[in-house]
Amino acid sequence: MLPMHKLSPRQWTLLVLLTLVWGINWPVMKLGVTGFPPLTFRAMCLWLGTPVLGLALLAMKVPFRIPRAHWRELLVLAVFNMFIWQALIIVAVQSLSSGRAAILGYTMPIFSALLGGLFFSNQLAKRSWVGVAAASLGVILLLWHEVSNLSGRPMGVLLALGAACAWALGTQMLRRTQMPVPTLAISFWMTFMTTGVISVLAVLLESDRWVAPSPQNWFAIVFNAVLVFGFAHAAWFYLARSLPPVASTLSVMLIPVLGVFSGAWWLGELLHWQDWAAVGLMSASIAFVLWPASKKAA
Numbered sequence: 001m002l003p004m005h006k007l008s009p010r011q012w013t014l015l016v017l018l019t020l021v022w023g024i025n026w027p028v029m030k031l032g033v034t035g036f037p038p039l040t041f042r043a044m045c046l047w048l049g050t051p052v053l054g055l056a057l058l059a060m061k062v063p064f065r066i067p068r069a070h071w072r073e074l075l076v077l078a079v080f081n082m083f084i085w086q087a088l089i090i091v092a093v094q095s096l097s098s099g100r101a102a103i104l105g106y107t108m109p110i111f112s113a114l115l116g117g118l119f120f121s122n123q124l125a126k127r128s129w130v131g132v133a134a135a136s137l138g139v140i141l142l143l144w145h146e147v148s149n150l151s152g153r154p155m156g157v158l159l160a161l162g163a164a165c166a167w168a169l170g171t172q173m174l175r176r177t178q179m180p181v182p183t184l185a186i187s188f189w190m191t192f193m194t195t196g197v198i199s200v201l202a203v204l205l206e207s208d209r210w211v212a213p214s215p216q217n218w219f220a221i222v223f224n225a226v227l228v229f230g231f232a233h234a235a236w237f238y239l240a241r242s243l244p245p246v247a248s249t250l251s252v253m254l255i256p257v258l259g260v261f262s263g264a265w266w267l268g269e270l271l272h273w274q275d276w277a278a279v280g281l282m283s284a285s286i287a288f289v290l291w292p293a294s295k296k297a298a
Contacts, residue, residue: 014239015239018239019255021232022232023254023255023259024259025223025232026098026099026102026259026263027259029041029093029224031216031217031220032045032217032221032224033220035217037210038090038091038093038206039201039205040209041213042086044225045228045229046195046229047195048226049228049230050192053187053188056184056231056234062185063181064185067181074190075193080166080170080173083197085163085166087201088162089163092159092160097263098263099259099263099275100260102255102256105164105256106164111169113129113132115168120172134285141275144272174186183238184238191229191233257278260278
C-alpha cells in the first residue's frame, strides 16, 4: 500500500500557487475563446509562453539537453500530457461553461486512480480510495445541472472527458519516467513540441475563421502565456514527478472548485446547492490523501 505523503514547504507553496493560477484560468480561457477560434487561441498562448519558460530555465541555469536515447519517451510523454489534453480541452471550453469544463477536466484524478490500479500495479491505501470516492461524488454533484443539457452538446463533454483520461495516463507515465534530466527540461521540450502540433491543427482546421483578437482575447492569451505555460505547467510536472500519483492528482482537486466559483463571480455563471456541497467533498478528498498518517500506521 502507498503511504500518505507529507508535502515539503516548497511543494505546498507550488501547490497553492498552481491551484490559484489554474483555477482562475478556467473563466480566463472562456473569455479567450469567446468569439475566437480555440486552437488558434491555444497556439498563440504557446508561442508566447514557450519563450517565457525557456528564459526561466536559462535564469535558473537548468540544462536543456535531453539525451537522444530518451527522445522517443519524451515524445510519448508529450502526446498524453500535452498534445491530446491541450487540443481537446480548449475546444471543449468553447462549448461548455467554464466551471463545468473545469469539473469535467478534473475527472483526471479519478481516471488516474483507476488506471494506476488496473495497469500500473498501484495499490492504494483505503484512505486514498475514500478520497477518490469523495472526489467522484463531488464531480457528480457539480454536473447535476448539466445532465439535462448533455444531449445538446455531447461533443464538448466527450472531448473534456477524453482530455482528462489522456492527462491521467500521462501523469502516471511521467511519475515513472527514468529520464536522468531535470523536470523543467522535460516540461520545456513538451511545451515546445506542443506549440508546433497545436499550430498545425489551428492552420488546418481554423484558418478560415481567423480574426483579430479582441482586448479580452489578448488578456487571456498573455495570462496563459506567462502564468499557465511559463509557471503552472512546469510546477505541475514537478509535483507529478515528485509525489505519488494519487497525491499529485487529488491534491489539485480544489482547482475545479475555484474554477466554478470564479466563473460564477466573473462571468455570471449560475451556482446551485450542489456546487457548495462539492466544496466540502473536494476538500475531504484532499484531506484523506494528503493528511499525514499516524506514526503507528507509518
